[in-house]
Amino acid sequence: MSLHDELTAAQRCLDDLARCVSRLEKHVGTGLEIRRVRSDAEHLKESLSLLRATAPPPRAEPPAEMVTIPDQPYDPGLWTDVDDEGLGARDRHAP
Numbered sequence: 001m002s003l004h005d006e007l008t009a010a011q012r013c014l015d016d017l018a019r020c021v022s023r024l025e026k027h028v029g030t031g032l033e034i035r036r037v038r039s040d041a042e043h044l045k046e047s048l049s050l051l052r053a054t055a056p057p058p059r060a061e062p063p064a065e066m067v068t069i070p071d072q073p074y075d076p077g078l079w080t081d082v083d084d085e086g087l088g089a090r091d092r093h094a095p
Helices: 003-028 033-054
Strands: none
Touching: 003 033
């Protein structure tokens, strides 16, 4: 995975964490513990934003090189030392 993909995955996880903390807060109330967890989640979100800001921009992949294939048939001399694949040797019959 590229750095950009990893940062995006981490952001998704932090968004999930924020949603889970909100659901937990509904169950346990707004006590000191849940405020602390929410604060820690916000700090992680800020830290990831700082990391994303300092990360190098994603590089564009160079386009694939085009290969020209000629229209004329290949030289039959290229195939004199091989068997016809799947057909057996030239002097024998296929099963």
